[in-house]
Amino acid sequence: ERGHGPYQPHEPGYGLYQPGFSPYDDQIPDPKSRMLAIQNAKAYLLKSSTTSGLNLYDHLANMLTKILDERPANVVDIIENISKDVKWAQFQKKMDTLRDEHESLPTFEAAEKCKALFLKANGEGDEDLEEELGETPLPNVMETAFYFEQAGIGLSKDESYHIFLALKKLISVQPIQSCRFWGKILGLEMNYIIAEVQYHEGEEEEEAEEEEVTEEGEKGNGEVEDKDEEKEKEDEPPKSTYKPPPVIPKEENGTGANKYVYFVCNEPGKPWVKLPPVTPAQIVCARKIKKFFTGRLDAPVVSFPPFPGNEANYLRAQIARISAGTQISPTGFYQFAEEEGDEEEEGGGGRDTYEENPDFQPLSVAEMVDSLSTWVHHTQSILKQGRCVWLNPLQKSEEEEDEEEEEEEEKEEEGNAEEPDELQQEIGPPLLTPLSEDEGIQNLPAWTAQPSTNLIPQYAVAILQSNRWPGAYAFASGKKFENIYFGWGHKYSPESHTPALPPPVQVEYPSGPEITETRDPTLEEELAFKAAKEEALAAAEEEEDDEDVEDDEEEEDD
Amino acid sequence: MEATSLPAALELAAGGGAGLSPEKRAVLGASLLLLQRDYRFERVWFWGCIQGVRGAYYIAEGLGPDRAAPRSRLYSLNCVEWSLLPPATKEMVEQAEQLKGRFQGDPSFVYEYTERSAEDAERLFEDGKEPVIKEEIRLVATIEQIDRAVGIIPRGAFVKTPLGSVHENRNFEGLSLTEAKKLSSYFHFTEPVNLKNKTLLEKADLDPSTDFLDSLEHDIPKGSWTVQLEKGGTVVVLRSLLWLGLTFYHVPMTKQYGYVYFGTGEKNLDLPFML
Numbered sequence: 001e002r003g004h005g006p007y008q009p010h011e012p013g014y015g016l017y018q019p020g021f022s023p024y025d026d027q028i029p030d031p032k033s034r035m036l037a038i039q040n041a042k043a044y045l046l047k048s049s050t051t052s053g054l055n056l057y058d059h060l061a062n063m064l065t066k067i068l069d070e071r072p073a074n075v076v077d078i079i080e081n082i083s084k085d086v087k088w089a090q091f092q093k094k095m096d097t098l099r100d101e102h103e104s105l106p107t108f109e110a111a112e113k114c115k116a117l118f119l120k121a122n123g124e125g126d127e128d129l130e131e132e133l134g135e136t137p138l139p140n141v142m143e144t145a146f147y148f149e150q151a152g153i154g155l156s157k158d159e160s161y162h163i164f165l166a167l168k169k170l171i172s173v174q175p176i177q178s179c180r181f182w183g184k185i186l187g188l189e190m191n192y193i194i195a196e197v198q199y200h201e202g203e204e205e206e207e208a209e210e211e212e213v214t215e216e217g218e219k220g221n222g223e224v225e226d227k228d229e230e231k232e233k234e235d236e237p238p239k240s241t242y243k244p245p246p247v248i249p250k251e252e253n254g255t256g257a258n259k260y261v262y263f264v265c266n267e268p269g270k271p272w273v274k275l276p277p278v279t280p281a282q283i284v285c286a287r288k289i290k291k292f293f294t295g296r297l298d299a300p301v302v303s304f305p306p307f308p309g310n311e312a313n314y315l316r317a318q319i320a321r322i323s324a325g326t327q328i329s330p331t332g333f334y335q336f337a338e339e340e341g342d343e344e345e346e347g348g349g350g351r352d353t354y355e356e357n358p359d360f361q362p363l364s365v366a367e368m369v370d371s372l373s374t375w376v377h378h379t380q381s382i383l384k385q386g387r388c389v390w391l392n393p394l395q396k397s398e399e400e401e402d403e404e405e406e407e408e409e410e411k412e413e414e415g416n417a418e419e420p421d422e423l424q425q426e427i428g429p430p431l432l433t434p435l436s437e438d439e440g441i442q443n444l445p446a447w448t449a450q451p452s453t454n455l456i457p458q459y460a461v462a463i464l465q466s467n468r469w470p471g472a473y474a475f476a477s478g479k480k481f482e483n484i485y486f487g488w489g490h491k492y493s494p495e496s497h498t499p500a501l502p503p504p505v506q507v508e509y510p511s512g513p514e515i516t517e518t519r520d521p522t523l524e525e526e527l528a529f530k531a532a533k534e535e536a537l538a539a540a541e542e543e544e545d546d547e548d549v550e551d552d553e554e555e556e557d558d
Numbered sequence: 559m560e561a562t563s564l565p566a567a568l569e570l571a572a573g574g575g576a577g578l579s580p581e582k583r584a585v586l587g588a589s590l591l592l593l594q595r596d597y598r599f600e601r602v603w604f605w606g607c608i609q610g611v612r613g614a615y616y617i618a619e620g621l622g623p624d625r626a627a628p629r630s631r632l633y634s635l636n637c638v639e640w641s642l643l644p645p646a647t648k649e650m651v652e653q654a655e656q657l658k659g660r661f662q663g664d665p666s667f668v669y670e671y672t673e674r675s676a677e678d679a680e681r682l683f684e685d686g687k688e689p690v691i692k693e694e695i696r697l698v699a700t701i702e703q704i705d706r707a708v709g710i711i712p713r714g715a716f717v718k719t720p721l722g723s724v725h726e727n728r729n730f731e732g733l734s735l736t737e738a739k740k741l742s743s744y745f746h747f748t749e750p751v752n753l754k755n756k757t758l759l760e761k762a763d764l765d766p767s768t769d770f771l772d773s774l775e776h777d778i779p780k781g782s783w784t785v786q787l788e789k790g791g792t793v794v795v796l797r798s799l800l801w802l803g804l805t806f807y808h809v810p811m812t813k814q815y816g817y818v819y820f821g822t823g824e825k826n827l828d829l830p831f832m833l
Binding site: 149151152153154159184188452486497499 | 569570572573574575576577578579580581582607609611612636658659660728729735781784786787789790791792797799802822827828831832833
């Protein structure tokens, strides 16, 4: 008897018995029916899915083609993934153009900017070539990078070269006398690449004029306010007697903490932005806070004590602190220029200029590494005040002294006599002090010195790492030396950072004989007082009565 | 980072200014291979370098067939001779957490406890041991902490087999650029902690073969990772702010990824103030 198959799709037994597996297999199936079974199976496989539009037959064919083309090892383990990939590839084609456009755009733009660095600027003819070959302020970034690389410090060669070209662009745009790659500070969203620059003399006057104008404007406002005060003195509630501490003026451009001008950019290829000069208030505040840089110069710095400025100012303040603490050179490379005047005339400010020593004899690498006295600081350290050269903020010009006398008279009238404390002159270590004078933190020395390699001492480079400012490095090899900074821009402290506490609450009013604050009397005290008062009254009445009685008695006697 | 791709990887992770000198690079190429032979590791990772005051420790990790098993750690002072470190235990980590300050650079250096609570003192006196920690133990504990806290891999790079062991995913072709900028595409390569706390709805979306680890999205404090595109947008670099010096790089749409630590081995406890 023949089997019940092959079943047609509308029959209830369809799909239950596969060809070759039906219970009637002991009978030799008819070749014709086997062909039919195969056709049915193929038709089933070719059926398109209602959800995706694919059919299994094509999918298996694609998959097997891919496998046979690529021949991966251990295919059976990854067969499901291959299947998923083939399906995914089907869908991808439709959205390809859109996706490509969206994704690649930022990378293409960045590549364009990079390429622009490598193109020679317009207008550079052959005449300029001779100028370039002569003295150029452009530092040899690649050479410095090579020496630092011997110690494992530095960026990738590509990035160094980009920075090299970016500096070249900077020099062609600004009137720069000397330029140096200061380092890289990392940030949250973007990083900063920093160049230290000195202008030609006479190029920096523009900014100074702007600042003078603003100062005069403020002075004018002050005078107007004084007049108003005198008129309305009696009606106004008592004015606050708070006098903010005198603002310490920032150092002149070209001296002290503002000796160099700094330019930053986020990536080589982006335009360089000049950082504003740093004020002592900013340095003093920067010492108390510890914040990451975001990478945007206009980002606000939210902190306590409130930082007077935005991220550009905070960055400039940190750069000033790092430079003052970690810019070092081998002893003897720089020397003081010979001066004719007396040292004492300078008022304890000390020398602040140095020049290269033409007779410099480099020490061997072993000597540079063994003792820290072979290195000196060549930047002035910043005093507690926030400046490199101490300035007494109470010394004022003649105009201001006149105003002050008026104010002092007013003060005396109001009964406040607050004399400003006499400020001690702050003195820092003089320029060109050796590193052995640097204080360590607890038992940590301020610097760690190592040769770059122990295997080939003839060509080793002396490397110094700062422990107070992690990320500051210096190398010396023969007559060459350089400093650099790669890091987040913060000082190292073994203790956790403790933010400043808010100042104590100010007194509302001065406590004196006319106004004093006492506690309210408690109920018992009040009752006791009342009782005592009544007693006194009663006693007084008795006395009166007594007196009346006495008077009466006296009258009677008479 | 994989020892085999060390030179290229160092170039990609050099954005922070820290790297290896040519001498070290050359010697690592050879000595890591020898490590693989001697200890029969399947993979050798160059973990990074912890800078001490007087010297530096170079650390390598070796992985066996199950990539998620505890890794063997070795350290060297000169990248030539390597010494195996003892596996990290909970007590080691607790002890080391109390230490502050830089590493000294000498593995036999002994730290003394400066502050201890009364309970600890009693416990220690009972044991009869003196409260000292060797720098080696501190090293082990620090590496373990760093790996556990900030050792990361891209999503999909590893798959978990039904038997529980973890292997590299041979089908991993890299994250796309948009995915690579999101923190949720990276996982901590350690025992998951938060996975069970996800809601059922979230768990339904997970693919158990690839999503068996914690992602970086819910790291505390928020913002303890910086994600940047470097080299003109071709490399995604993640830097940890909790352990300053840990750099993770990945080139989108390729199989290149890895993390390396160049730093002082100190946790940045000031992080909440700095953000």
